[in-house]
Amino acid sequence: MMTFFVRTLAGISSGNGTVIFGMLTNGYNWNDIFQFLLSANYEHLVKETLWLLGNISSHRIHSVVSLFENERLLHSITSKLFGTVEIIAQAVICLCNALQLKSAKTTNFLSNSIIDETVLRLLASSDKRSVAITLVLIAQLIKTDMWKCSDKNLDIIRGIAASDDLEMKTIVATLLNSFQFHSTVL
Numbered sequence: 001m002m003t004f005f006v007r008t009l010a011g012i013s014s015g016n017g018t019v020i021f022g023m024l025t026n027g028y029n030w031n032d033i034f035q036f037l038l039s040a041n042y043e044h045l046v047k048e049t050l051w052l053l054g055n056i057s058s059h060r061i062h063s064v065v066s067l068f069e070n071e072r073l074l075h076s077i078t079s080k081l082f083g084t085v086e087i088i089a090q091a092v093i094c095l096c097n098a099l100q101l102k103s104a105k106t107t108n109f110l111s112n113s114i115i116d117e118t119v120l121r122l123l124a125s126s127d128k129r130s131v132a133i134t135l136v137l138i139a140q141l142i143k144t145d146m147w148k149c150s151d152k153n154l155d156i157i158r159g160i161a162a163s164d165d166l167e168m169k170t171i172v173a174t175l176l177n178s179f180q181f182h183s184t185v186l
Contacts, residue, residue: 003045006037010052014070015060024056024063031070038076041086050090057097062108066086068098069105078110081118085129095141111141123156128168131160135171 014022024030037049046095057068067073077098080091098106119141122134135157138149161172 003048006048006052010055013055017061021054021061021063031073034073035076048087048088050094054097055154065103069103071109074109083141085127089133092137099140109138119153137177139175144182
């Protein structure tokens with residue numbers, strides 16, 4: 001029942017920002033609600049909650065920016081970068097959208113060494129989807145101009161570019177091309 005409710009909210013939140021504003025300003029403590037849902041032992045509920053948060057974070061309104069400036073919520077989301085591929089994918093989408101909010105608090109939290117360690121671990125994954133979504137996260141981090149790609153991560157990215165996988169080569173080539181336009185990368 002809870003999963004259905006969260007999935008319904010996620011569907012509604014993908015549209016009009018007015019609905020999101022009404023939801024987030026109705027007096028409920030959404031930070032606590034989201035943290036509770038993200039701490040659930042049910043993977044499907046966590047995945048749907050991350051999908052909901054990803055949809056919410058795609059709206060650039062004050063109540064959304066405020067929600068994603070909460071470090072406890074951001075910590076709950078980044079902790080999901082250690083889950084299954086499906087959970088990681090939803091967490092990365094959520095974080096990429098949160099970075100698009102252009103909040104200094106959010107970007108500073110996400111630019112710390114936790115992200116460096118997480119990116120390094122995900123890039124070294126044998127799962128192609130984990131690597132691909134991590135490259136998308138790296139692209140978003142670089143667009144913020146507040147994150148520097150470490151030499152270790154850059155070496156791994158170059159190694160992926162040298163692989164035989166055409167899809168991965170294309171993703172990496174696009175990412176490496178964007179590096180030259182952002183001074184924080186190298």
